[in-house]
Amino acid sequence: MNAKELKNLVNNKSCGPGGEVNKGKKLYPKCDTSIWLRSCSQEVVQPLEGKLSGQVPKWLRGSLIRNGPGSLKVGDMTFEHLFDSSALLHRFAIADGSITYQSRFLQSEAYKQNHAANRIVFTEFGTKAVPDPCQTIFNRISAVFSPDETMSDNAMISVYPFGDELYTFTEIPVIHRIDPNTLETLERVNLSKHVNIVNHTSHPHVVNDGTVYNLGLSVTAMGPKYAIVKFPPPKNSSSGERTSAFQQARIVATLPPRWLLHPAYMHTFGLTDSFFVVVEQPLSVSVPKLLRSRLGSTPMAGTLEWYPEHETLIHLIERDSGKHFKTFSAEAFFYLHIINQYEKDGHVVLDICCYKDASMIDCMYVEAIKNLQSNPDYATMFRGRPMRYVLPLSEPPGPETPGRNLVTLKGSRCVATRPRAGEKVVVVPELICDVGCETPRIHYERHLGRPYRYFYAISSDVDFEHPGSLLKVDTETGTWKLWNEENVYPSEPIFVPAPDAQGEDDGVLLSALVWGGAEETRAGVLVLDARSLAEVARAEFLTPSAVPKCLHGWFVGDFQPHAV
Template sequence: MAEFKTKFYPNCDSNVWLRSCEVEVTDPIDGLITGEFPAWLQGTLLRNGPGSLKVGSMRFEHLFDSSALLHRFALRDGRVTYQCRFLRSNTYKRNHAANRIVVAEFGTAAVPDPCRTIFHRIAALFKPGESISDNAMISVYPFGDEIYAFTEGPVIHRIDPLTLATMERKNLSESIALLHHTSHPHVMSNGDVYNVGMSVVRGRLLHVVAKFPFSENGDMFAEARVVASLKPRWMINPAYMHTFGITEKYFVILEQPLSVSLVGLVWSQLTDQPLSSSLDWYPEEETHIVLLGRESGKEERRYRTEPLFFLHIINCFERDGRVVVDVCAYRDAKVIDAMYIHAIESMQSNADYAEWFRGRPKRLEMSLAAPPLTRVEPKLLADLGCETPRIHYDLHNGRPYRYFYAISSDVDAENPGSIIKVDTVTGETKSWWEKDCYPSEPVFVPSPQAKAEDDGVVLSALVSGADARAVSLLLLDARGLRERARAHFRTPSPAPKCLHGWFLPRRP
């Protein structure tokens, strides 16, 4: 008699995260349209994310290590086309030339290279852009009229928004001495770009805010400069940061209890061990919220709150003498462990797995008149899973807002593949879901001459649990999250689930 195995999360198909694309789609394929894409919606949705877990007979051990795969959905005159292509990073080229994993990743050790002596390894420590993986598989952002793929290392890659070809490799440590930076810079309404990273300034390690001034004809990277800095709370264990916030007057830095051991980082570099081995979680330490003045460039306010882990900030803004920070918060950093491949494969027999992914949208509200290190109690915005949040970015980034969109992080929900909308004023929530369907980050696109904050549409790339070669572009009405249209595609090989992206409106 066959052994009966109970599934803790029968409605969640984790295999959507374990797929590897085997055939790129370089020539656009037309989608089968249901419903109607509005005539005004003209442009390109670019996506980035894990593309392949395999190199020869070897396999990556963490989702963040998967070879970067770029996706392109082009919308024009009611038609939608799809393409996908691997990012040709140096890491990708080296791995495929050797037919094995020869560059250590976030969660995967590299095969020892007999030609790489200890002297080569030590020398590489002084070239951070060359010593760590440049597999930029997290996000894509515009710098002026150029598009770049990002991860947390100092190297970014320029991509062609029409063909997805990898065009240029740029090492930011050569222009502004960043050892690393977040995967989510802020693109301001005037085109300026800000990002937070680590840098050595006069022999001291600092968190720094770098500004890349917008230029139509010049080089935004050549004009880059540090505009604010912060001494880490723990000098040899600086806090890990995936995102940061910005308001009219402040840069918002969350120093969480997940830290990067510099000693561990050096050791991992010397021994080809995964970068995750240098991360330490300190549950007894509180999270600090630090406000750096955008004019002064210095720390102006510091607050504390309960220990929490975060990857993504929803939005930050100032109102009535207070600074508000909305964040997708977790009790601890176990969500990183949940993204190891063995953890994904065994999730159905892990009764704790859902709690590892139990992210919730929370609000931190700080009075600018409060004494230093005032403790702030988080307020729950909605009791549902929350990840990859997006807002009406062009008008409300760093300003008061009302609505955000996200995907559910509750793997034990009745419908784990949900898109959610949260009204931060009333607490009302809306959701869209379809059985065995898994959406990616929902991207809001405003209607022409929109009068209301949620007057527009939401775009999301979908994959199917039942059909590994099915990918779709979903169009929802942003107000009620009702489906208006969908473009269906049949890919020549498995279609992996993507992470983050950017919508580029078509220029007149």
């Protein structure tokens, strides 16, 4: 089933079994989809004072920067997919116990040209642009070889630092530097001009010395290859000349896709002390379809192909040498976010938010979101769970018996078997906890790529008793704590460690808030004690325009603890 068929499946199942029986009835009454469908019409350029309750810790100083969908409208037109919405940045500035709020649209070329023309002029992930009558077939052919000028640079997914600079990300390798104090868009950087990649993930990793790693796709004479790109921290010469991370960028490892013209869609990747972890799911980007879509200016979503009969592959690549180490096979699953990964006692432990197929992407079409309350299949299609895979780095001593469990990690219920000699090891996961979790975050500074116990997330089950609530999951016990409040919808929780933190959860969680229903101009930020999920403080703001729910962000603090 391809992406177009999945989209039609989602949008056409408005009644389901019983037809008219479901009409007008809310199947998920506690889930308010309006928070995703709002369009901001007025920025908050000057910091806005709000209503503060509780007491913000004195040591908490910095800016919570958020990124996400800002407006589904351009003139009289509407984007068709949530991923197409114009990027809106949010800033919650925290200092001396007070908090202010700002918001500004990312001034990407797509945003500027769309609004100059008052119509959608760039084709997005799920939305076709209005055809330009002046563009000939030869212009479109030329555009295939100059994607920088024709592909949307609407970087509305995430925010990451390169040294002391902050950049917005999407999966096209054009990023934007923003001012963390004013949210002004400062610079547009096309990474493909510095290193041979045509796309990259929205979630790079930042390690102890400020080096940034990301996974991209490189086009070579031998065909496409997955490429791990290293961006060393910026440096200054003795003469004061600055060399940016992008000028130093280089590919440190490559891996061919299993299907030459159908590389996998990837939103993130993992790393441990010794390995890069590349999870190759059977959702592929068809290169022939991609070329046709570029010629016809059709959405990229139509190039995605889901192959349920094929397994998901988990590749380990040595960080030191860049060489492929081992590949494991798992039953097909779809994912967007990896929770964490680490090495322990001769194994790699991989925790990941898994879905049985890729239909959750199509659940984010605007029409599918609008029809959610009358679609009995929506909850199932969006159902994901946090799963743990354990990958044995070597085989335990003893006879090589088919079906023997190679996992010897103490306390693990995971399974890894080699069906027959010479075949890949097949891994079977264990369920971490029976609740949908998305946008997972950990104590990143100390536990990225290392053993950890807790992660923080948003409940993603639309039929959950408290959909959209904040979760703290204990991976050792499989239990979770919950924070929720009627009609309040928090965003991805970001952990900020306390100075001289004594434990993994010694700190606070920061989460941006929006309110459902008619309270579309009400925004806020929540400060929770990370151990108990007890509310420490919050700030609420009344804004001049609607505030949509955001996706991902970064905390830029005055106090920066030692990173991994």
